[in-house]
Amino acid sequence: MSGIALAAAGAVAAVLLTVGFVLGRITARRGRGPADAGLGSPVERATFHTLHTASLAAPPLRAGLTGETAARAVGRLRPLLGTEALCLTDRAEVLAWDGPGGAHHRDRVAGLVAETLASGRSRSVHTDHADCPDDSCPLRWAVVAPLTGEDGVLGALVAYGSRESAVLVRAATEVARWVSVQLELAELDRSRTRIVEAEIRALRAQISPHFIFNSLAAIASFVRTDPERARELLLEFADFTRYSFRRHGEFARLADELRSIEQYLALAGARFGDRLKVTLRIAPEVLTVALPFLCLQPLVENAVKHGLEDSAGGCRIVIAAHDAGAEAVVTIEDDGVGMDPEELRALLRGERPASSGIGLSNVDERLRQVYGPEHGLVIETGPGAGMKVTVRLPKYRPGVHPAV
Structure with a gap:
């Protein structure tokens, strides 16, 4: 458990460093409005926003990777990255999509994530005209990051953007790591429940004939x-x-x-x-x-x-x-x-x-x-x-x- 806890702390810290930096730059460019007065520096406000958003996304993920939990989490995860669209998949299908473009990109996700599911490594890809014939669609580039657990790669996080960005590659990878930690903790919760049930069965068996x-x-x-x-x-x-x-x-x-x-x-x-x-x-x-x-x-x-x-x-x-x-x-x-x-x-x-x-x-x-x-x-x-x-x-x- 201590190793998982350290991994969780490391993943959250990485998310804060990467995403907080992005949000901090955006906030700094926008300046401080009257409603923001007294709430700290732009980076402090961005850090608070990141922590709050991550805390909202964590509970559903602690229940495992399913269509229901992914649907509840994906809307919380997209603001962490600030991307045009985001989807979560398991090894077979798209579990949840948030943002525009789902109607014509959703069917092509399986082809994007296949290599990541096989290798367990993040990758970035361009979505050319053949993949997206809609000229008004903003989804022209994607980062595919693996979601892992005790049994290997469980699925993928796919973040879509309008242009290539090295910062988004790093941010998407770290958010995927954070999601993976939540999924590992979910598995530990299930394992702990099974162990406790076994221990109680053992105690019941001790109530001797x-x-x-x-x-x-x-x-x-x-x-x-x-x-x-x-x-x-x-x-x-x-x-x-x-x-x-x-x-x-x-x-x-x-x-x-x-x-x-x-x-x-x-x-x-x-x-x-x-x-x-x-x-x-x-x-x-x-x-x-x-x-x-x-x-x-x-x-x-x-x-x-x-x-x-x-x-x-x-x-x-x-x-x-x-x-x-x-x-x-x-x-x-x-x-x-x-x-x-x-x-x-x-x-x-x-x-x-x-x-x-x-x-x-x-x-x-x-x-x-x-x-x-x-x-x-x-x-x-x-x-x-x-x-x-x-x-x-x-x-x-x-x-x-x-x-x-």
Whole structure:
């Protein structure tokens, strides 16, 4: 991601240097009118105009290169270049055209871009009378620049002008690079979404058949002796599975995650009875904080496993969440058998079989991806000393919000 970010910064800087220079010259020639007073120098105004126009073109391109996104972006891109016409293509056809001349030039674009699609290099060409029989048409010269992505050349940007211009060649090439960066970021967004979906599927798979079987067996045991308790547990089981297997939203509210955890613990309590004791200490002001979906439940499941399933005695689990300024801090602590720190480090590095800790390693990796490496799990443990897991959640992070 850092390489792409640097490429994006470089492309934007190049666009500003090239296009800002062109617009600055035009603005300087026109002079400063009364409406422009107090808005800075011509170059400063041109730079602002370029940044604003680029910001309007970026969102549709971040959705990929399609007819719809190209149509929304091309009208924003043409002012960056100041050309008579501009079109965007994929490898097969023209996706969008902005400006005059489309009626008789559009059908000839495929021939213009064929060499660029094959070589991946920009080129400039004259459109002679055979290509454009309309003597009044201003489109007499074109710059064809490739649009690239992870899979190579995806299409082309074609900028039309009335005369040959070395500055336009450079500007069109740099704008095409900027567009290419947006398309690469779109692909990264899609890849990230696929990765997140795979990680959530892995966490769902960890909700083991044994847990489902044991939960249903525990519910069944109350059907004759305590029908009302069986009914309540069955509703908890239905809500828990419905939430865990929902199909939308990468993030959830802390309140929703805690509610799911309560349902999980109610089902575990039906199985283990008085051996499992749970304490919740939740500050109301952090309940609306967003966090990755199914982020806490695997940590609680790990506490139950190491506190009860691997121990002959009972276990107390304490789940706490408190306000820490810009962050919400969640801790999950048990007094179970604990773990050797070296074994834990190997598990988090992925050096242990997935069945030994897919939950901990998965949650740790997701937290680092969303919030940065400094927000991974903090785990305190030792043989016979129980385990305490701390999660630090920034209250506000761009792009992190629960599904509506």
